[in-house]
Amino acid sequence: MRYSQLTYKTANDPALPTADENSWTPNFGAGAYYYSQKLYIGLSVPFLSTNILATKYIAKQIELRNNYFLTAGYVAPITNDIKIKPSILVKYISGNPVQMDLNATVLFRDVLWAGLSYRSFNSLIFLTQVNVTEQLRIGYSYDLSLGRLSNYHSGSHEFMINYLFSFTKTKVATPRYF
Incomplete structure (x- = not known):
């Protein structure tokens, strides 16, 4: 996140971040898709692992939860x-x-x-x-x-x-x- 590009009403507030921060979180996903001339069906799980994002500026951790998608058409x-x-x-x-x-x-x-x-x-x-x-x-x-x-x-x-x-x-x- 680019905290240095934010403009604050109150300058020098210690509760507000001022330095930019980067983090890396691995992700694994899987899916299957079947189609024919008249129908299709698919299932995907783009986040197989549950990850926690935490920074030194954010007091509460952010949990990246599993996502599930099912699609079908005819x-x-x-x-x-x-x-x-x-x-x-x-x-x-x-x-x-x-x-x-x-x-x-x-x-x-x-x-x-x-x-x-x-x-x-x-x-x-x-x-x-x-x-x-x-x-x-x-x-x-x-x-x-x-x-x-x-x-x-x-x-x-x-x-x-x-x-x-x-x-x-x-x-x-x-x-x-x-």
Whole structure:
């Protein structure tokens, strides 16, 4: 943390840090992902170990808890031009309530996406995307808070650019056997 870049109202307060501080905390994670033409499912645990952050300036230790993510989705063709893509993301951090994102997206002619997402704890997301080319997709979403946080902000905007790099090789230059 760069404490030296902070501006304090009260100068020379011994309770406030003034020197920059760095720390190193190892992390190990694991995950699995399966997909086919019509469905996907994944599980990940990005923090397998529980770490404690403590500094000489912070009296209370900060515990980095385990995170668990489960995701799944399916593509349901309605007509030749329209597909519905329901999906779910379940998030759990040790010691906190489970959070869930329920999503439904309509895909029109494999080019235009429009959808809604509901996040537990009162958030509604409107989203749209367009496949500009087979490799380029652009999108926009608006996240509307439905809970107490809505008294303090009017939502958030997100713009997305997705580019799929296509690297085709005709032969393996260096085969690996491990």
